[in-house]
Amino acid sequence: MEVRGSVPPEPAPATAPAIPTQTPRPYEGAWRFTAPxxxxxxPQARHAVRDLIADRQIPADDELLHGLLLIVSELVTNAVRHAALLSPEITVELATGADWVRVAVEDNHPYRPKALQADSSDIGGRGLLLVKAITAEAGGMCDVEHTESGGKVVWAALPLPESAAP
Incomplete structure (x- = not known):
């Protein structure tokens, strides 16, 4: 698994008025990698995200880091279990702004998953419910979006700790 590098933010349209902006922090950017x-x-995706957070010095405290890594595990697991037939490769993205961090997993399967309440005897089926709970507790948001290619991206964005804000 190889990280493909920083994806620069899209430039503002030429007709947009100039808005004063702060200098981006060194940890701001987006990094994508693919995996079978x-x-x-x-675990490879989880370790890659953990290493990116450390290497880019993203100001994530232990609670945020553990939540993000659990979200990555759940989203990649779901893609592997439910989308592999139509999507032999998945894409993982880590993106950060001044006061937020976002993880996303993209696959080429058109099915849009929903968080389900699993029966207590079920050994699985709670992944998206767990992602929603972690995200809500952190004050973030998560969603599923269709891609232009007919697949989907499942993402969660969490706020960085107050001490990291400008």
Whole structure:
């Protein structure tokens, strides 16, 4: 698994009025990598995101870091288990702004998952419910969006700790 580098933010349209902006922090940007839709990609994606957070010095405290890594694990697991047939490769993205961090997993399967209440005897089926709970507790947001290619992106954005804000 190889991180493909920083994705610069899209430039503002030429007709937009000039808005004063602050200098971006060194940790702001977006990084994407692809992985095969196989079980071994779950820990590899989690480790890659953890390493990116450390390497880019993203100001995530322990609680935020653990939440993000659990979200990555759940989203990659869902893509591997439910989308691999139509999407043999998945894309993981980590993006940060001045006061937020976002993780997303993209696959080429058109099915849009929903958080389900699993029966207490079920050993699975709570991944998206867990992602929603972690995101809500942190004061963030999550969603599922269709891609132009007919697949989907499942993402969660969480606020960075107050001490990281400008």
């Amino acid at each position: 839709a196989v079980d071994s990609s779950v």
